[in-house]
Amino acid sequence: MTQWVYPFGAGKAEGRAEMKDLLGGKGANLAEMSNLGLPVPPGFTITTEACIWYYKNGNDYPPELEAQVDKALEHVAGLVDRGFGDSEHPLLVSVRSGARASMPGMMDTVLNLGLNDRTVEGLARLADDERFALDSYRRFIHMYSDVVLGVEHHLFEEILETYKEDLGVSLDTELEARHWRDIIKSYKAKVEEELGHPFPQDVREQLWGAIGAVFGSWHSARAKTYRKLHAIPEDWGTAVNVQAMVFGNMGETSATGVAFTRNPSTGAHEFYGEYLVNAQGEDVVAGIRTPQYLTRVARERAGVSAPSMEEVMPQVFGQLTDVYKKLEAHYRDMQDIEFTVERGRLWMLQTRSGKRTAKAALKIAVDMAAENLITREEAIKRIDPASLDQLLHPTLDPKARRDVVTKGLPASPGAASGEIVFKADEAEKLKAAGRKLILVRVETSPEDIHGMHAAEGILTSRGGMTSHAAVVARGMGRPCVSGAGALRIDYATETMVVGGRKFSAGDIITIDGSSGEVMAGAVATVQPELSGDFGTLMVWADAVRRLKVRANAETPQDAATARKFGAEGIGLCRTEHMFFDEARILAVREMILADDEAGRRAALAKILPMQRADFVELFRIMAGLPVTIRLLDPPLHEFVPKTDEEIAALATASGLDAAKLKSRAADLHEFNPMLGHRGCRLGISYPEIYEMQAQAIFEAAIEAGGIAGSPVVPEVMIPLVATKRELDLLKARIDTVAAQVSKAKGQSVNYLVGTMIELPRAALMANEIAQSAEFFSFGTNDLTQTTYGISRDDAAGFLDDYLRNGIFAIDPFVSLDVDGVGELVKIAAQRGRATRPDVKLGICGEHGGDPASIAFCESVGLDYVSCSPYRVPIARLAAAQAALMNK
């Protein structure tokens, strides 16, 4: 018989931390903590398999489930000496979701389940606190009705607010037991009015309703959005954790809190967190009350007077310290814990690996390796390469003038400028139009996730360091300033006022998530610091990786950035990018629109010295590292003047007839330029273009070699090859140019000639092509376009539909499609090497900077990856991880 239910509590459990897939992260860790002997309220976990079964069987439960739940519930009741539905000693439980991957705030929770008109009286007697019992009951009715029964949240809030107004009070704490009785009556009446039947008094009906709601929330819109953003499969399902309630809201000796075993923002080795006296756990996470610090040091550093837990309840704090140290040592990672203190007794409700900023992750990994808690290889594996992106982008220039208008909490590091936007939907829309935005909210909720993703940064007026906004922003690598309480935000007029200054939607502001500062206008930035922990980890990564990492760069600035980030060469210099310069575009246009070869050669002669100078500079910066130069690739019409003014300017500059230029420009129009007259097809039709480029490359190599005192060996790359013959024809011309340059300069030039593999046919014919190509560079952007038949420029029209329908797990232009495009890469690598065992193999599409794609490149044994300069460190780390994975 399938075991659908795993109990835990009282120092033992049937589950273990490793059983995350089956029990979800929360359930597995509750079991693990129980086994470690930590104080965990007893409970049980219904497996993710039960959820999967539920969805596969038309939202029905496995037949054995009910009996297993009953048995587990009895066991829990026994351990705490209560009875579920017992009017004297009522067992109350929490029901929480818990999937394999942490999905913070995305799944629904029900607390205080088991309360009804009878048990609430029992609870009042047991706790000797009628007000507490009634408060718990009204919370339960509210939460259960909202989450399980679908009665809208605000209906209950309105009842409460009206009641308080009528009573003339403003705080919940001013309400007494008899007031809660009235309110409970109104709540129940409202539920019956809304649903046509009363609030369930049967505690078993309550429990199964909650279990169903947890399963149901797996397919809620916001859970789906989260999974889409985080590439979590739809078919994992969630577990359900049913656990005896403990109460942080049983007066001043009770409390609830969340903590990290190290600082999740900086990585500092310090206990870090917040707590609230006399509150339930959800109160902290929701960011409704501003919580207090855990440690005295933290409180003092923040200059806050509200006492820390360390000061208020030193004994329990001492216990908590023992627990967190034990947990970190046991899990060998920084933990994110939740706890409740019920009348002076500590209960652990959760532990899990804590989310952290990239900077913190780096520091924690390097520190833990130094502490011998983990190995260097583990440290390497611990860092999500993509997260490094956060560290590699500019921060605010300390010397730049800052018009600081207010300060909030430094909730997620990094700085960003952008237009103010107040609504998530609007943010998403404007982002699609290429705008840079700062999302400004009173507080954020899961409904805002798409807007947070679209924004450059997030600013909230409420909530702490562990509020929804803070946690999600850190996960996304977006800068965030939270709890900037001086802000007055008015959604209706789309304005915010602070310190007497008014800002409207569209105004530019800057936030610094590392300092909490909010500034008017845009502020200049500086390059990130690449030494310290970052440098240490990079050294470790470089020691284990096999793949070389190059950069895609054309400009001296990009090349310099690439070297600074550790690029071992240039894998793709797109020569056409050198053509858009104001000073050159006229000559380029003259070349393109020339009537004949003579006209083109005349224009090319003007371009030659500029190209040569570009290459000299590039070779000089790269100082002997390999530089792969791709000859002209894009459809010529990309350079074609579009407006009459541009044509007139060109006519004047070139002395050519404007009408003729216009007609020639029209001739160059293509229906599908991506599949048109571009790449080596230009070289075949207009060999003089490639000849000029080859001449510039070889002359520059000689000149730069002379400056450096050592020879430069350029790698000349022919784009969009589909047949060996194309390569042969063009290689012959390049060889001829090399011989001519060599003769003219009296100096030999060494060079390689290779090809992009970016068409399915080229991949299939790699055995033939490798007879002539000394290297292959996989252009996986184009290869993805042709293999899938999808234009990256036009995919937006259906990409969302494809992600939503599970056709794409991830945009194939972001992460390489291993099954389809990957097979072609594999075929090409095998066939290429079969012909020429030492053919150099690299990848230079956007995928070259994507960790999953880099893992694939390692698995097929490519020699290098090439990516944008800022992604070079990501690639270095990902390559190291891939090497470790393949070990």
Add this chain to the structure above:
Amino acid sequence: MTQWVYPFGAGKAEGRAEMKDLLGGKGANLAEMSNLGLPVPPGFTITTEACIWYYKNGNDYPPELEAQVDKALEHVAGLVDRGFGDSEHPLLVSVRSGARASMPGMMDTVLNLGLNDRTVEGLARLADDERFALDSYRRFIHMYSDVVLGVEHHLFEEILETYKEDLGVSLDTELEARHWRDIIKSYKAKVEEELGHPFPQDVREQLWGAIGAVFGSWHSARAKTYRKLHAIPEDWGTAVNVQAMVFGNMGETSATGVAFTRNPSTGAHEFYGEYLVNAQGEDVVAGIRTPQYLTRVARERAGVSAPSMEEVMPQVFGQLTDVYKKLEAHYRDMQDIEFTVERGRLWMLQTRSGKRTAKAALKIAVDMAAENLITREEAIKRIDPASLDQLLHPTLDPKARRDVVTKGLPASPGAASGEIVFKADEAEKLKAAGRKLILVRVETSPEDIHGMHAAEGILTSRGGMTSHAAVVARGMGRPCVSGAGALRIDYATETMVVGGRKFSAGDIITIDGSSGEVMAGAVATVQPELSGDFGTLMVWADAVRRLKVRANAETPQDAATARKFGAEGIGLCRTEHMFFDEARILAVREMILADDEAGRRAALAKILPMQRADFVELFRIMAGLPVTIRLLDPPLHEFVPKTDEEIAALATASGLDAAKLKSRAADLHEFNPMLGHRGCRLGISYPEIYEMQAQAIFEAAIEAGGIAGSPVVPEVMIPLVATKRELDLLKARIDTVAAQVSKAKGQSVNYLVGTMIELPRAALMANEIAQSAEFFSFGTNDLTQTTYGISRDDAAGFLDDYLRNGIFAIDPFVSLDVDGVGELVKIAAQRGRATRPDVKLGICGEHGGDPASIAFCESVGLDYVSCSPYRVPIARLAAAQAALMNK
């Protein structure tokens, strides 16, 4: 030691007919005729390998060649009892090219080689005819200087014309020996003036010059063009035939002629040809003098008085009759022969399989099978399937009014209308602009081939049935009327005058190449006759082929044509083609530009009954044969209104706002629509479109099944699938619709759901896709586009460059790229069948009607090919040939 030289003559030879690759067609057949004991002037053949060696070694000869040539020349001299360069008994030779494939008129020839100032006197004495000897010498100087030395042709013609004018005569025959002496002197002076050295008197120098010129002409521009048009590899090379001269111009008992053993135009079993008394062979082919008939019957039928060869020289004619019968029986094919009669003695100069019209080929093959000369399988193999095209297109409607302006020779059958164009370059240019043209020339030459190819038909005012124009037009399948002597063509004013009527470039005329009629204006046409020999051969072909043949058709007319031509089903019904109808486009546009699903559904409801009616009609015509219907495929914006008028009309019809429509239309713009939001991506984004189409199909199937009394099983095809999941999602919807229709109509529907394989990824993932697809149809148009990364719409910009540079042997959209695209087809077929052994496999791209591509389909074991209705017979024959080839 390599044998570079193969002698023949005097009843034996070292070569054989099978050695065509080595000796070229002409050389191999000269050897074969020698071995058959036929009267062949002795000579020898320098092999094609020598030519290949020559090009591989920087235009140098193999070292052993000279000695081998010397020896062979001595042998020839011995046989004819002459000496090469001997002043008393001079041996004269012809030097001719001869490649593996016949390239008529493309290679250069030199006659009378061995004449110089001394040997010409010897020849005069031997022939006892000074004028003949001097005429031969002046012809030799002219021809040799032109072909070998590169002195321009017209320089000699000017000397001759001036001389005749000075002398006051108009015909060459009026010139006497002393005049020729003067002219020879002037010719030699001109050569020395042009080249700076005298005309070579050394006969060996003459010979090697001529051999070099033959080799050189292999790479002449016109030879390259011919090879490009006929897909002849560049590296075959040509052989050189050196043969003792015989003279058809030694007076009235001498003659020269060309003949076919059967009628090459109709295929009739009759000896057919032309001859000229007192002429050299080139005179007939060049079409300068109008030749006479060979047989009395032919002369009488033509109503001509100039006597036939049968009447003039009955004895030699009898000999010739014996020879041609022997040759046809020996070669088991219709022969094209050349002969010369020298003072009453017959010499055979050439035999080869004769070019023929498609109609003639059909008749000859069927007749020869009936005569038991060849088998039925051989008859099938004899017909070039592509040539059937000539028989399948309409001919002039006999009932249509014809404004006949003149009549010429019926040189190549078929009828065509078009604008008059006088220049080949112009024809090519206008054709590219989509114009239909008739190329009108005094006579054609190899320089005109590209223009002949571009024209619908060719009309000449000079030249016979075997003139350049006639031979080439028949080969190309273009109608041709030659020798329409009444035409006065003026290239300068681009006009032609006939019977007092003047026609200018751009005026429409019609030619009937089967009758020789030339008509003013366009003339209506009728469908071709498909019975007779055609029907017989088709029955034979159907008996041996394995591949089924279907048609691509949407309209009732196309479907009816397809059935008439023997289609066994519809392989591709492009539903979008049904949308362009005037009455429907508004509803379609309304659907496309709708804001939301409700708007789309409203418009689709209008389209549904029209689609259903289409399908009912199609199913009715196809009467139970399989019909594959492809759901909507093209980018939506193809249907989008482009002009403001169209938008206004749509706004009126739909009641929608014009500005909004315009903006939505702009949203639909794509950069690369071929790779954009099209195919099944539309079905994923707008499932209601495919649901409507499925509903129309299933309702129509039930309705048509009811009419026919037997069930219709439609094959529903999903286009542009790249992943199994796309197919699964859409198949689920189609199945749902089928169930709904079935329930509503109380009748079950049987159907298949399959997919196009037209993306490289689909081919690679065929194993997965076949889990859900019941059939694959290879869309090789799109598969070629994506595998090569070439848009068919944009390829024109470089296709010529690619053909000229030998990158493409043939346009890959015309004939399937077996190496690249073909490998993907092979992979998909294998993987698809591995998953689902009975998955039905077909091809529905343009390649489905291309014989070479059909051979490939047979080799990978597809189940059927589908092509345009007019190509169905071609496909049936090609499939039969492929089956025989694979046997």
